Amino acid sequence: MSSVRENIHIVRETIAEAALKVGRRPSDVRLMGVTKTVDDERIMEAIAAGIDIVGENYIQEGKRKIEKMGSKTVEWHMIGHLQTNKAKYAVRLFDMIHSVDSMRLAQELDKRSRNADVKTDILIEVNVSGEETKSGIPGKQALDLIRDIATLDNLSIRGLMTMPPWFDNPDDARPYFVALREVRDRIIDENIPSILMKELSMGMSGDYAVAVEEGATIVRVGTAIFGARP
Ligand SMILES: *Cc1c(COP(=O)(O)O)cnc(C)c1O
Numbered sequence: 001m002s003s004v005r006e007n008i009h010i011v012r013e014t015i016a017e018a019a020l021k022v023g024r025r026p027s028d029v030r031l032m033g034v035t036k037t038v039d040d041e042r043i044m045e046a047i048a049a050g051i052d053i054v055g056e057n058y059i060q061e062g063k064r065k066i067e068k069m070g071s072k073t074v075e076w077h078m079i080g081h082l083q084t085n086k087a088k089y090a091v092r093l094f095d096m097i098h099s100v101d102s103m104r105l106a107q108e109l110d111k112r113s114r115n116a117d118v119k120t121d122i123l124i125e126v127n128v129s130g131e132e133t134k135s136g137i138p139g140k141q142a143l144d145l146i147r148d149i150a151t152l153d154n155l156s157i158r159g160l161m162t163m164p165p166w167f168d169n170p171d172d173a174r175p176y177f178v179a180l181r182e183v184r185d186r187i188i189d190e191n192i193p194s195i196l197m198k199e200l201s202m203g204m205s206g207d208y209a210v211a212v213e214e215g216a217t218i219v220r221v222g223t224a225i226f227g228a229r230p
Pocket residue numbers: 034036057079080163204205206220221222223224
């Protein structure tokens with residue numbers, strides 16, 4: 001069986017290859033290790049191998065791991081759907097929240113950030129596929145939501161996140177990555193004060209190379225690093 005370290009090496013090489021293919025710098029893409037259900041030992045192996053962003057989906061599981069492994073050398077990002085009643089834990093625990101898709105959630109995160117005396121970096125999750133079961137704000141409504149959230153003093157919008165439908169052929173995900181990039185470009189054109197549209201969080205184990213070709217700045221990779229989840 002290949003080790004976590006070897007897998008990370010392979011993923012990094014694939015990222016570099018995809019970036020160079022389209023004239024991007026490999027260093028402009030950050031690799032997140034997605035660690036839901038992954039045991040502590042393998043997470044520490046990944047951190048030792050240079051992973052400096054760890055992504056968790058659940059508050060409870062993330063809290064336990066962050067308290068154990070610390071947040072000095074790595075960033076912890078919340079990538080799962082977040083309920084408003086967990087907002088107060090999220091802002092204390094995580095360096096960035098990728099899954100903000102409503103004003104209601106944003107207002108709660110803003111209030112809880114103010115109480116904790118922090119400014120929280122967030123991404124806006126966009127549902128570019130229009131699938132009804134998916135979380136994320138539809139692309140057409142993203143601009144209005146971002147204008148509203150931009151008025152909240154304790155949140156800092158850094159970019160966009162998406163999760164396309166799952167395909168056997170990663171190339172089928174390409175139109176969704178292109179769509180997210182186009183939403184970003186439209187928002188940049190609006191020159192909204194106090195927001196940054198730097199990050200495009202897109203691409204998972206099956207399709208991160210395609211996502212890098214289309215402009216991803218953070219890829220979220222679990223299975224390709226840690227193996228299949230139970
Ligand atoms: C689980 C998860 C990932 C990683 O998925 P893999 O296919 O294991 O790489 C990425 N993003 C989100 C939001 C996830 O929930």
